[in-house]
Amino acid sequence: MKGILFVLSGPSGTGKGTVCERLLEKEPLHLSVSATTRDIREGETDGVTYHYVSVPEFEGMIKNGEMLEYASYNGNYYGTPKKSVADLLDTGHDVLLEIEPQGALQVKSIIPEAVLVFLVPPSMQELKNRLITRGRENSDEIKERLAASQWELRQADKYNKQIVNDDLDRCVNEVRAYIAEKRGERNMIEALINEKV
Amino acid sequence: MKGILFVLSGPSGTGKGTVCERLLEKEPLHLSVSATTRDIREGETDGVTYHYVSVPEFEGMIKNGEMLEYASYNGNYYGTPKKSVADLLDTGHDVLLEIEPQGALQVKSIIPEAVLVFLVPPSMQELKNRLITRGRENSDEIKERLAASQWELRQADKYNKQIVNDDLDRCVNEVRAYIAEKRGERNMIEALINEKV
Numbered sequence: 462m463k464g465i466l467f468v469l470s471g472p473s474g475t476g477k478g479t480v481c482e483r484l485l486e487k488e489p490l491h492l493s494v495s496a497t498t499r500d501i502r503e504g505e506t507d508g509v510t511y512h513y514v515s516v517p518e519f520e521g522m523i524k525n526g527e528m529l530e531y532a533s534y535n536g537n538y539y540g541t542p543k544k545s546v547a548d549l550l551d552t553g554h555d556v557l558l559e560i561e562p563q564g565a566l567q568v569k570s571i572i573p574e575a576v577l578v579f580l581v582p583p584s585m586q587e588l589k590n591r592l593i594t595r596g597r598e599n600s601d602e603i604k605e606r607l608a609a610s611q612w613e614l615r616q617a618d619k620y621n622k623q624i625v626n627d628d629l630d631r632c633v634n635e636v637r638a639y640i641a642e643k644r645g646e647r648n649m650i651e652a653l654i655n656e657k658v
Numbered sequence: 659m660k661g662i663l664f665v666l667s668g669p670s671g672t673g674k675g676t677v678c679e680r681l682l683e684k685e686p687l688h689l690s691v692s693a694t695t696r697d698i699r700e701g702e703t704d705g706v707t708y709h710y711v712s713v714p715e716f717e718g719m720i721k722n723g724e725m726l727e728y729a730s731y732n733g734n735y736y737g738t739p740k741k742s743v744a745d746l747l748d749t750g751h752d753v754l755l756e757i758e759p760q761g762a763l764q765v766k767s768i769i770p771e772a773v774l775v776f777l778v779p780p781s782m783q784e785l786k787n788r789l790i791t792r793g794r795e796n797s798d799e800i801k802e803r804l805a806a807s808q809w810e811l812r813q814a815d816k817y818n819k820q821i822v823n824d825d826l827d828r829c830v831n832e833v834r835a836y837i838a839e840k841r842g843e844r845n846m847i848e849a850l851i852n853e854k855v
Binding site for chain 1: 662767851
């Protein structure tokens with residue numbers, strides 16, 4: 462039986478990273494290892510933290526259609542090689558990807574059976590507060606993130622499911638219930654396909 | 659606010675037509691008028707039952723990319739013109755299409771925000787019984803339908819939702835609850851987009 466590819470996405474500041482960590486603790490889900498052109502840092506392991514590749518190698522992978530999705534941040538490429546995801550799915554493992562909305566839609570266009578979950582902020586004011594509080598971006602960057610979130614929200618109807626991240630525990634439980642629902646659907650269809658008539 | 663396009667599909671004999679009729683009685687949903695090349699029959703009205711067009715006209719529409727999906731049965735074309743669906747959605751109406759699985763996937767590839775519901779038979783044996791009981795197909799045709807349903811079941815994971823049609827009332831209620839969920843998501847996203855921060 463093939464695994465299911467779950468893609469968790471949503472605007473910057475909706476808590477994708479935290480929800481993803483919780484899911485990995487509680488569910489039998491596998492993270493695929495991303496590729497990047499940035500330098501390896503102390504404590505990281507090639508093939509575990511990332512696949513570290515050169516810029517020409519990464520651009521070759523893009524050109525050969527080997528990337529499921531990719532983006533560049535601060536002059537470095539980051540992306541998901543198709544092969545690492547396919548290997549996990551083919552061996553029956555459910556896979557979790559945590560990516561930006563643009564990447565999530567790239568994945569869906571390549572793998573239509575990918576299950577896309579859009580994390581929704583409780584309000585735009587709350588999203589702004591979270592971006593300010595976490596302190597990763599300066600005020601111009603926060604404005605950019607909020608502007609980007611407008612476009613991202615308009616893509617939310619292309620996702621399989623929208624889940625509000627108002628309270629972390631509640632949100633994680635809702636995502637887990639949805640994962641269980643999708644696993645149930647897969648098993649039901651599998652049983653029908655194998656039924657002899 | 660734009661309408662939502664719901665597409666109801668599933669293998670032949672799962673009860674698409676009956677579920678669709680019930681939904682139209684109970685929900686504010688609009689059927690878009692299909693185009694066909696077959697002759698108009700007594701009691702039918704052009705532009706209401708179907709848009710009746712000639713074969714060259716229909717083939718011209720396919721060539722110009724004006725069809726959302728189409729298929730041919732018994733030597734006649736049947737299809738959904740993009741324009742009839744777009745006009746309804748743009749004026750805020752939710753639209754319901756009841757089509758074969760192949761057409762449903764065509765729609766999804768053109769309109770990624772279409773909400774696809776796959777009606778699942780309770781068992782393959784039950785599906786076979788229903789095809790025999792309704793008596794529309796001969797035994798060779800029933801074998802073909804059952805063979806086709808194998809392929810169709812393998813596409814079910816590309817749908818937004820799978821709903822078992824074991825009991826008509828229960829099934830219709832589940833579809834209605836899902837429609838309500840999707841309307842709720844749309845309204846929530848709309849509110850966020852309009853929120854001033």
